Amino acid sequence: MNTFTHMLRDRDTPFHAQHLIDGRWQGEADVAFHSYAPAQNSALPWYFPEAGPAELAALTDSAAAAFSQYRHSSRAQRAAFLRQIALEIEALGAVLIDTVMAETALPQARVEGERGRTCAQLRLFAALLNEPADTVYQSAQPQRLPLPGPELRLDVVPLGPVLVFAASNFPLAFSVAGGDTASALAAGCPVIVKAHNAHPATSALVAQAIDRARRDCDLPAGVFQLVFAQQHAFAEQLLQHPVVKAVAFTGSQQLGLHFQRLIQQRVVPVPFYGELGSQNPLFLLPDQLAQHGDSFAAALAQSVLLGNGQFCTRPGLVFVPEQAETPALLQTLAASFNATSSVTLLTPKIAESYRHGCALLKGLEGVMTVAMGSSEVGEAGCQVLPRLFVTDVALWSDLPQLQQEIFGPATVLIRYRSQAELLTILPSLHGQLTATVYGTEQDLRTHAALVQQLPDLAGRLICNQMPTGVEVCAAMHHGGPFPASTDLRFTAVGTAAYQRFVRPLCWQNFGA
Incomplete structure (x- = not known):
């Protein structure tokens, strides 16, 4: 008897079927929102809450508070956090594998491989942070004529809280702890994940792993948060909230363009990194x-x-x-x-x-x-x-x-x-x-x-090689001209994905 069969028999729930907001599991289950088994075309016995105005306010307040601290965390602290997330995901063991299989009908080998990829990319960003920060420095030139030259240091700073929409087809590698989350956390940005409705139990399990890692690393509660919402109205309100400074989305072209239009209607628009579909000729x-x-x-x-x-x-x-x-x-x-x-x-x-x-x-x-x-x-x-x-x-x-x-x-x-x-x-x-x-x-x-x-x-x-399969490394670019992605300059895979969630800042006469 595998772990999943045991869970169904005993109606045991190895995860919090609730939102994770400000470091606390909260929200009452909605009988209309349940996990689903595609192989059996039937409901699973796990129910999840639907987010509303109270959750919106709490999420954004917590993310804003967390950013004021997390933006100043050291690269070493963020690297340790990412490595600990990988360890916690691996520690979930068979419970995670069986839950993913139940919610997706994906075979065990595929799920185990995707778990490996997810943890590997977390460690890849940790390794990036272990390297010295990439800055450009020009020393002062006080004797330069006709005007003295200032001291300049070009650096990057995090954008702020990032909203990540989890993808359906990669329930681990492009979902709660996927590349968008990993790269945003590496950049110093708190993350709010809107869980995908196709795998809510998987999402809750992975969120628990991330929250344990956050606590172990003594980071602010709002550094990572997870919210469930079947209704698009909540997602629309969240991506238009002024606390959110960037949005990462993988999904349909129709929904992605709708979200992009809403972002452009904000008083202050923010970057929208959408992967909207590709025929891959x-x-x-x-x-x-x-x-x-x-x-x-x-x-x-x-x-x-x-x-x-x-x-x-x-x-x-x-x-x-x-x-x-x-x-x-x-x-x-x-x-x-x-x-x-x-x-x-x-x-x-x-x-x-x-x-x-x-x-x-x-x-x-x-x-x-x-x-x-x-x-x-x-x-x-x-x-x-x-x-x-x-x-x-x-x-x-x-x-x-x-x-x-x-x-x-x-x-x-x-x-x-x-x-x-x-x-x-x-x-x-x-x-x-x-x-x-x-x-x-x-x-x-x-x-x-x-x-x-x-x-x-x-x-x-x-x-002379099929396009299926995306190598997770510094040399990879996973993006492309519209509609493959909404900004062809950036990748969703590889260490360059980090660049989506930082911006340049030039320091003049502040010292090296």
């Missing part, structure tokens, strides 16, 4: 197809189906040359998709959106469904079938729907006949997190014009 070049078609097909199917297609870097548009080897490629890919059965997505809403998007593509003239998984019970609740579509690049201008992201295990193959066709449609492609090219050395020479234009399209260019 992939360009297969002719010689690569001729020489490595089979291995490419296997890699593509694995990438699209990985995590049931719920990765922000899933290749959703795949441009393939129309040549003698193309029918065999289509046949191989179709066989891979047809061999699948139904898969479970994270929430009923995500599954319904996936089915709606696939139905839209299926109904477009010139778009064919060439493969679909099979299931005796069909699609219902959180269960969906993978799909493979195909069309021609000549129809691109007539099919703007192709650029609407379908979040789930589906992709569209787009046949082209020449590099000139690709160069014609490139300017109309939306901004992307990634763009990928698969080609031999000969291909890359022949298609140099294509490769030279790809930097305008995406935040990360990839050669």
Whole structure:
């Protein structure tokens, strides 16, 4: 009997199913707000409170008070805090793994890997803080003519309390203790996390770990806070509150743009770092197809189906040359998709959106469904079938729907006949997190014009490797031109994510 089964049997709750505000667990459970098991399409026996005006006032007051102290904490103190959070998350053990699996239907290996990534990125920011602060210094030049030169020191200072919207598809690495939280805490900013409704129990468990670390490190209560709210109205009020100095969001383009408009309506607008979606176009070049078609097909199917297609870097548009080897490629890919059965997505809403998007593509003239998984019970609740579509690049201008992201295990193959066709449609492609090219050395020479234009399209260019998988390191950039992200200068992954939550400050004649 695993830990989760034990919890259900005894109705035992290993976490506080409440808001964490000003260092205290508070709030009465709302019977309308419960945890959900997507694999069973049924409610879990855990209920959570709904935030309101009292929570809004308490959260913001506590965050403001905490910032007045936390902004002056040393880099060593913040590094110790991040390392302690990682230890506390690891100490949750099987309870965390089983809870994540229950709320997401993700397999154990994936959840354990994501826990490892979450703790690794916390330690990555701790290591960054262990390095000397990056400052630029210019000494005074009193003898300079015609005017003396002042002493100058360029530094950075934290922005202030940061509001983080947890993401659904990475319940650990992009959620309560994910990269947004880690980078903001590293920068010296208190964090308010709006928990994602898809995994509230997971959120509460991780919040407990962070709060234990905060107490161990003797930091102010408002340095980290967690709030539950199903209704968008509360989130809207929170992101418009003057105490909040920056917002990090990962989610749909529609909701993200709505939040951005609200922020721009504030008396004092603040940075909004939104990741809003990406189709991650992939360009297969002719010689690569001729020489490595089979291995490419296997890699593509694995990438699209990985995590049931719920990765922000899933290749959703795949441009393939129309040549003698193309029918065999289509046949191989179709066989891979047809061999699948139904898969479970994270929430009923995500599954319904996936089915709606696939139905839209299926109904477009010139778009064919060439493969679909099979299931005796069909699609219902959180269960969906993978799909493979195909069309021609000549129809691109007539099919703007192709650029609407379908979040789930589906992709569209787009046949082209020449590099000139690709160069014609490139300017109309939306901004992307990634763009990928698969080609031999000969291909890359022949298609140099294509490769030279790809930097305008995406935040990360990839050669001969699938885009799924984001390395967490200093060299990574996870962002891109709109709508991939709302500010293409910044990354949500890697140590450079820290830069989102600090601003430059020049000190003149204050000493080194």
